[in-house]
Amino acid sequence: MLEITDIVTSYGKIEALKGVSLSVAPGKITCLLGPNGAGKTTTMMTVAGLLKPRRGNIAFEERNITGRDPGHIVQSGIALVPENRLVFPDMTVHDNLRTGAYSRSDDEIEDDIARMFERFPRLHERQEQHAGTLSGGEQQMLAVARALMARPKLLLMDEPSLGLAPLIVEEIFRIIRDLNAEGTSIFLVEQNVHQALKVAHYFYLLEQGRVTFGGSPGDLEEDEVIQRAYLGSAEQT
Amino acid sequence: MEFVDYLQAVTDGVMQGAYYALIGIGFTLIFGVMNKINLAYAAAAFGGAYASLGVAALIGTGDDFGLPPLIMFLVSAIAAGLFAWIVYTICFRFTPDHYELATLMATVGAFFLIEEIAVHSTAGEPMDFPEVLQGIVDDPMIEFSDAFAIRGDLLTIFLLALIAMGLLLMLLYRTKLGLATRAVAQQRTAAQLCGISVDRTNATTFIIAGVLGGLAGAMIGAAVGVLSPLLFVPLTVKGLIVTVIGGLGSIPGAIVAGLLVGGLENVFLALRGITERDMYVMLLLFLFLAFRPQGLFGKKAVRD
Numbered sequence A: 001m002l003e004i005t006d007i008v009t010s011y012g013k014i015e016a017l018k019g020v021s022l023s024v025a026p027g028k029i030t031c032l033l034g035p036n037g038a039g040k041t042t043t044m045m046t047v048a049g050l051l052k053p054r055r056g057n058i059a060f061e062e063r064n065i066t067g068r069d070p071g072h073i074v075q076s077g078i079a080l081v082p083e084n085r086l087v088f089p090d091m092t093v094h095d096n097l098r099t100g101a102y103s104r105s106d107d108e109i110e111d112d113i114a115r116m117f118e119r120f121p122r123l124h125e126r127q128e129q130h131a132g133t134l135s136g137g138e139q140q141m142l143a144v145a146r147a148l149m150a151r152p153k154l155l156l157m158d159e160p161s162l163g164l165a166p167l168i169v170e171e172i173f174r175i176i177r178d179l180n181a182e183g184t185s186i187f188l189v190e191q192n193v194h195q196a197l198k199v200a201h202y203f204y205l206l207e208q209g210r211v212t213f214g215g216s217p218g219d220l221e222e223d224e225v226i227q228r229a230y231l232g233s234a235e236q237t
Numbered sequence B: 001m002e003f004v005d006y007l008q009a010v011t012d013g014v015m016q017g018a019y020y021a022l023i024g025i026g027f028t029l030i031f032g033v034m035n036k037i038n039l040a041y042a043a044a045a046f047g048g049a050y051a052s053l054g055v056a057a058l059i060g061t062g063d064d065f066g067l068p069p070l071i072m073f074l075v076s077a078i079a080a081g082l083f084a085w086i087v088y089t090i091c092f093r094f095t096p097d098h099y100e101l102a103t104l105m106a107t108v109g110a111f112f113l114i115e116e117i118a119v120h121s122t123a124g125e126p127m128d129f130p131e132v133l134q135g136i137v138d139d140p141m142i143e144f145s146d147a148f149a150i151r152g153d154l155l156t157i158f159l160l161a162l163i164a165m166g167l168l169l170m171l172l173y174r175t176k177l178g179l180a181t182r183a184v185a186q187q188r189t190a191a192q193l194c195g196i197s198v199d200r201t202n203a204t205t206f207i208i209a210g211v212l213g214g215l216a217g218a219m220i221g222a223a224v225g226v227l228s229p230l231l232f233v234p235l236t237v238k239g240l241i242v243t244v245i246g247g248l249g250s251i252p253g254a255i256v257a258g259l260l261v262g263g264l265e266n267v268f269l270a271l272r273g274i275t276e277r278d279m280y281v282m283l284l285l286f287l288f289l290a291f292r293p294q295g296l297f298g299k300k301a302v303r304d
């Protein structure tokens, strides 16, 4: 579904991604794990079109989307739930969701908002509240709902459990499973290795801008994944 | 001065404050969306007013087949919107975003460019602005007593400004364009992820601000009776003061601060005369910066 081939993305002179290749299969949950600064967010932002790769190729459903602008990419069916949620703080919950549907021009937007409120009852209660006044967990739900308002075929999620209480983390992962069961493909960046390996069909390890492993959750011991996802491997140069 | 004189001064001032409010809204809109100051804003707004003079000179004003008075405001608004877009393209579109000073200095340059064009094309002389308001209203319109009356020309300006502000708020809160504008102002990255073009939103914000400025420019022309490049600096400074007192980025703040500055300024004028008036307005600014730097409606601290 999503094919990333040998992409290099840099910030000025610093190469954050040094030739990353990976693929996301349709209907599956694919996880990207790795230590801080490995380039996970950079990968997500490059796919979403916020950063332009210096080299390499990104294809979505066989179509080349390399270097296209974010508006084009969201319209082609990829939506990103960004790191740190980035809700619109002085907009109501309802307007945040309407903004999520900005790329659409059909007349089912309000119906979809109603569906989001069924899925996230806590957002329903707070629909007229400004997003900046929501709790961290509620903001994360809103960020997910906002991305879903674009009706994506592939949902990118960058550390959705970051900084949340264990119960909320459980809830987020339940939602990820539900969405996937309903047919949305998911590409997830996580620091919570234990939970990630539980939901993933496939996962990649990213270390210092390079993919160092790709396989199914049974293929590596969880301890080793944790070791490499938090600290990076010893043999890495 | 008696109480009724103060009342008269405040009333006139608040109504004149409407154009300060419009100019303040322009600065604050642009700041809200781009986090940048456009110092050429008021100059471009007067550019619109001059353009309306040009059009009036071509086809005349008044009763027989001339430009109907209110059309002057419309022409000025449209022309200023166009100039604002040109300023955006020159000073912001192609100027590196991450050097704050680059865009700021570019707008200083644009200010002087517009000012020079105005000076050269009018030989530096003030231009008479047609008495567009006299055609529509009595002056004074409502006379309460010998000492107190509501001036028809100022009331017209005030009501026009209120209509423009109402339309702006509807645009911002009731349309998809407004949703995009607010999104870019609040979280630029997320706005892009939702498919909103930041560049297009910035450009439209400049145009909307420009239209409001053009309206203010024509109002000032109509209220003062003349247009002169000598107005550019004072109105830029007034607009910035209103923006700061209202709270950077706050539209309600700019409205309230505009009317407040207008009202107080007229009291200072009545008490101390034209030469000292602006000193007290500046004093007001310093009081705000010292004791309420976030302004009337601004956010207390910056968020990331």
Ligand SMILES: Nc1ncnc2c1ncn2[C@@H]1O[C@H](COP(=O)(O)OP(=O)(O)OP(=O)(O)O)[C@@H](O)[C@H]1O
Binding pocket: A011, A014, A016, A034, A035, A036, A037, A038, A039, A040, A041, A042, A043, A083
């Ligand atoms: N805006 C930026 N300017 C310069 N360098 C950056 C920028 N953003 C990220 N980097 C660098 O790029 C590298 C990859 O960063 P990235 O944010 O992609 O890592 P990450 O894997 O998402 O880390 P984390 O787990 O902490 O979120 C890091 O070395 C980082 O310092």
Ligand SMILES: [Mg+2]
Binding pocket: A040, A041, A042, A083
């Ligand atoms: Mg990250």
